[in-house]
Amino acid sequence: MSEFDIELQQVRKSFGQVSVVRDIDLQIPKGEFVSILGPSGCGKTTTLNMIAGFSMPSRGDIRIRGRSQMKVPPEKRNLGLVFQNYALFPHMTVAENVGFGLRMRGVARPEMKAIVESALRSVHLEGFSDRYPRELSGGQQQRVALARAIAPQPSVLLLDEPLSNLDLKLREAMRAELKEIHERLGMTFVYVTHDQEEAMAMSDRIVVMEGGTIAQQGVPGDIYRHPASRFVAEFIGQSNILPVSAYSRSAAGYKLSIEGGPVILAGAGADSPASVGFCSVRPQNVRLVGVDDVPPGMNRLEATLRRVTDFGAHQELEVVIGLGHRLVLQHPPIAAGHALAPGQMVTLAVNPSDVRLLAV
Incomplete structure (x- = not known):
């Protein structure tokens, strides 16, 4: 049997x-x-x-x-x-x-x-x-x-x-x-x-x-x-996909240059595809922080806010980094009087362990 x-x-x-x-x-x-x-x-x-x-x-x-x-x-x-x-x-x-x-x-x-x-x-x-x-x-x-x-x-x-x-x-x-x-x-x-x-x-x-x-x-x-x-990253849940123009590895992890510059992302982990073409970051792993509040060891990204959608339990923010790359993140509801506005500059933090390498 x-x-x-x-x-x-x-x-x-x-x-x-x-x-x-x-x-x-x-x-x-x-x-x-x-x-x-x-x-x-x-x-x-x-x-x-x-x-x-x-x-x-x-x-x-x-x-x-x-x-x-x-x-x-x-x-x-x-x-x-x-x-x-x-x-x-x-x-x-x-x-x-x-x-x-x-x-x-x-x-x-x-x-x-x-x-x-x-x-x-x-x-x-x-x-x-x-x-x-x-x-x-x-x-x-x-x-x-x-x-x-x-x-x-x-x-x-x-x-x-x-x-x-x-x-x-x-x-x-x-x-x-x-x-x-x-x-x-x-x-x-x-x-x-x-x-x-x-x-x-x-x-x-x-x-x-x-x-x-x-x-x-x-x-x-x-x-x-x-x-x-x-394909899997985009089909299973939401994912921010960024094109990678350069990739280097060290004992501490790896560094990625995002196509068009000037964005650099650090990543952690030993596994990687034979030929890196993209990286992905889930929306819930992108944090909105104060300008001086990026935790040590985290990636820091400067972005322009494009859209705020209120889902009640959370807000979905669409931002643009670098030369026009779109990112979506989820954020807790913001108290009245402190609303975010399109066009505003914001600071984001991403843990290197949440950056995933994807093949070409």
């Missing part, structure tokens, strides 16, 4: 001359919550469809629990599926929808009733058995779809952007519910999304895709703090 529930080995998918997925390798251990994250057209849904069996790879192998699935139809793969549009039967009750797959498998009525009730309890929908989809909210419909997928007790659950049709508050509530269900059932979840907040909130591991390839994979915090490329 394989230690992995799902393995993709050099999987490629082409439509004519266009390669949508390009030679990806991926291993998903039993019980892990993995999100495949990326923008539209990156190949994430195609990858999920190949795992499900709806689309066959042009090359490579897909293995589920150690067995190749290249000749196994979707209905024989023991996978649960949850779609973006729920795909509930409007003329069936909640119980009938949840039990549909079981009925197709010939499960006896008493056993089916017990399984459906257990699945509905898992998604906190006890007492909803006799309702129809039109009588449910969007979040309740999504939970019915989830109950239907887990009722046959699959070893792996595939979810294709299941929360994208819900409003913000409901999406946030469903994130917590999905994570709770995953932890309770111990089932392997493969979750496709373009929403990096969703992926960060729920996943044990994130697989970031770009142009049909895996750009980076790892635990959410590591990907956020240590992006492997400019």
